Amino acid sequence: MSTPSQGRPEPRPGILTIAPYVPGKSTAKGAKVHKLSSNESPLGASPAALAAYRDIANHLERYPDGSATALRRAIAARYGLAPDRIVCGAGSDELLQLLAHGYLGEGDEAIHTQHGFLVYPIAIASNGAKAIVAPEKNHTADVDAILKAVTPKTKLVFLANPNNPTGTYLPFSEVKRLHAGLPGHVLLVLDAAYAEFVQANDYEPGLALVSEFDNVVMTRTFSKIYGLAALRLGWAYCPAPVADVLNRIRGPFNVSSAAIAAGVAAINDQSFMDKALAHNGRWLPWLASEIGKLGIAVTPSVGNFLLLHFPKEKPVDRADAFLLDRGIVARRMEAYGLPAALRLTVGDEEANCAVVAALKEFMA
Numbered sequence: 001m002s003t004p005s006q007g008r009p010e011p012r013p014g015i016l017t018i019a020p021y022v023p024g025k026s027t028a029k030g031a032k033v034h035k036l037s038s039n040e041s042p043l044g045a046s047p048a049a050l051a052a053y054r055d056i057a058n059h060l061e062r063y064p065d066g067s068a069t070a071l072r073r074a075i076a077a078r079y080g081l082a083p084d085r086i087v088c089g090a091g092s093d094e095l096l097q098l099l100a101h102g103y104l105g106e107g108d109e110a111i112h113t114q115h116g117f118l119v120y121p122i123a124i125a126s127n128g129a130k131a132i133v134a135p136e137k138n139h140t141a142d143v144d145a146i147l148k149a150v151t152p153k154t155k156l157v158f159l160a161n162p163n164n165p166t167g168t169y170l171p172f173s174e175v176k177r178l179h180a181g182l183p184g185h186v187l188l189v190l191d192a193a194y195a196e197f198v199q200a201n202d203y204e205p206g207l208a209l210v211s212e213f214d215n216v217v218m219t220r221t222f223s224k225i226y227g228l229a230a231l232r233l234g235w236a237y238c239p240a241p242v243a244d245v246l247n248r249i250r251g252p253f254n255v256s257s258a259a260i261a262a263g264v265a266a267i268n269d270q271s272f273m274d275k276a277l278a279h280n281g282r283w284l285p286w287l288a289s290e291i292g293k294l295g296i297a298v299t300p301s302v303g304n305f306l307l308l309h310f311p312k313e314k315p316v317d318r319a320d321a322f323l324l325d326r327g328i329v330a331r332r333m334e335a336y337g338l339p340a341a342l343r344l345t346v347g348d349e350e351a352n353c354a355v356v357a358a359l360k361e362f363m364a
């Protein structure tokens with residue numbers, strides 16, 4: 001319905017340039033569907049987290065604790081952090097959005113890497129700022145390229161470490177070099193959504209930098225290794241002034257009681273975490289090696305997923321259709337600038353074996 005004489009509400013500049021985020025498909029043919037398109041946990045959530053979640057059902061009339069005190073204390077105890085510098089959010093997506101909202105405006109620039117997580121350009125453009133893309137090398141963030149992209153207008157740098165969808169990471173020495181090269185007024189946001197999976201000795205999610213400097217934030221999520229994606233729960237470790245900004249602009253009850261309760265139980269269930277780590281530690285290298293043998297290039301990953309690059313003679317659209325026909329849902333990567341690639345989450349044993357068998361048949 002147009003009302004030309006009176007005009008119409010217009011969104012702020014930049015909003016209509018945003019390509020809406022498209023989540024992974026969740027359906028396929030066949031009786032048994034293996035959803036490997038969203039980096040979800042094949043083990044589900046900790047039984048203790050499920051019990052805590054169910055308990056909340058008895059008191060849905062109550063507002064949550066708006067400062068998520070129990071959860072911030074549990075996280076602080078687990079990692080040796082200051083609870084008042086932790087801010088919880090409805091998924092780390094909300095925290096990434098809030099950081100952009102707090103620190104970006106029209107005329108500002110924010111940097112992310114070439115195949116960086118797609119929430120960053122959305123968060124940047126939503127706040128009227130311009131996204132500057134720093135090229136990667138071998139599907140890995142390139143510190144020199146990021147530093148070269150800095151201008152007087154730069155206010156924020158988003159770095160996923162490890163990155164999704166590539167699965168690659170920067171060693172802590174490189175993250176420190178990046179931080180050291182940034183002007184003090186540029187906020188470095190280290191998105192460590194997959195930190196728990198990383199086994200490399202030279203990796204650090206960035207807590208030490210946050211403790212020392214006023215311009216570094218680290219975000220984490222309960223969606224991946226904890227298997228609580230449905231509840232929407234993440235947290236940020238911040239310098240005190242940044243925590244203050246986030247606490248001013250976030251919704252007063254942005255995290256639900258169910259998420260708080262399940263999060264506390266999950267973070268205290270070390271044996272479930274060990275199980276999840278052992279599962280990924282067993283299947284990630286197996287998948288990489290089995291798939292690599294088939295003539296599909298596999299980017300080395302430290303997360304719970306693999307990026308597969310299909311050769312021209314075996315095009316990715318056919319591979320995707322072939323897998324879907326067998327009930328296996330992978331993620332197409334055009335939106336990430338990787339048109340010949342598929343991203344595949346580590347699944348349970350049955351899913352992983354089905355993937356390898358299907359790809360073997362497809363590549364034959």
Ligand SMILES: *Cc1c(COP(=O)(O)O)cnc(C)c1O
Nearest residue numbers: 091092093117164193221223234
């Ligand atoms: C999955 C993911 C997140 C986490 O999202 P939530 O909102 O916490 O579910 C954040 N960053 C990256 C890079 C991710 O892949």
